[in-house]
Amino acid sequence: MTTNLRSCFCVALLAIAFASNAIAQQAGSAPLLDLLKKSKTTVFLGDSITASGQYIGMFEAWLLTQGWESKPKFIDAGLSSETVSGLSEDGHAGGQFPRPDLAERLDRVLAATKPDLVFACYGMNCGIYLPLDEKRFEAYRNGYQQLKKKVEATGAQLIVITPPFYDDLRKPLEGFSYNGVLDQYSKWLVSQREQGWRVIDLHTAMTNEILERRKSEPTFTVQPDAVHPNDAGHWCLAKHFVQGLGGKLSSDASPQEMLKASGLPLEVLALTQKRVDLLRNAYVAAAGHKRPGVAKGLPIDEAEAKAAEITAEIQKLVAKK
DSSP: OOHHHHHHHHHHHHHHHHHHHHHHHHHTSHHHHHHHHHOSEEEEEESHHHHHOHHHHHHHHHHHTTTOSSOOEEEEOOOTTOBSSOOOOTTGGGGTOOOOBHHHHHHHHHHHHOOSEEEEEOOTTTTTTSOOOHHHHHHHHHHHHHHHHHHHHTTOEEEEEOOOOOOTTTSOBTTBOHHHHHHHHHHHHHHGGGGTOEEEOHHHHHHHHHHHHTTTOTTOOSOTTSSSOOHHHHHHHHHHHHHHHTOOOSOSSOHHHHHHHTTOOTHHHHHHHHHHHHHHHHHHHHHOOSOTTOOOOOOHHHHHHHHHHHHHHHHHHHHTO
């Protein structure tokens, strides 16, 4: 091969490698996991599905199977009923209170938690359980754009998670598919990869899994009330979240099977959840919000001290592996 041909061949290989890397970044695989590896404090924002925190606890359990030398601190800052769109339906919660608007508390959450990485999962409530409407859709787009702007203004990175599946079979809404509305919200979020957004398409992965299961089990569900996942549903979220980041699972059957396959004691799952709940209650309360009926947590210093004790328990269990 002549020098010129060899140079052209090398340039072509570099171009292919660059293009492959760009596709991987756009698809949100390995580079997203690299962001997590570099993170010291990772915050999760979202509605009641995030606020309940089971998929976050399961995700933390997965991290234990990876043997990383250091792991980020996770803070679940989800708030039940919340939207990123700022919208609320008439008579929400029997007229007791409107849906919380993330914009009302976002600055305080970021100040209290000081994250370097933020995951945000909104959409389930943002369509207000009504047919697709351009004004509501615009409010959703604007809300996410403002969220991204504010997160990045602090120096943190944002990774967006498309909304979970809505189970039309469990609670059909008259004349339309609400999961179809969420399809459109999710497609818009995924399209923002072209603008440099980092997006994990949880919605499509979860929808495909549920519909595939229904080929053999027509009434299969992981959301008995159509919205809120049960334990199996949170595992569905967690495993697709891991895969969306570019991670691999030792078993995708359940978090318990994952831990067994990795040689870790099952007790760590309850402990990771306990730590998630503890820190969530403390930081959500410290930042403040307008939603009634939310458990008030410990002062942050006390919660962090108790979280450190839980971490020590987890480390002892993992060391016995």
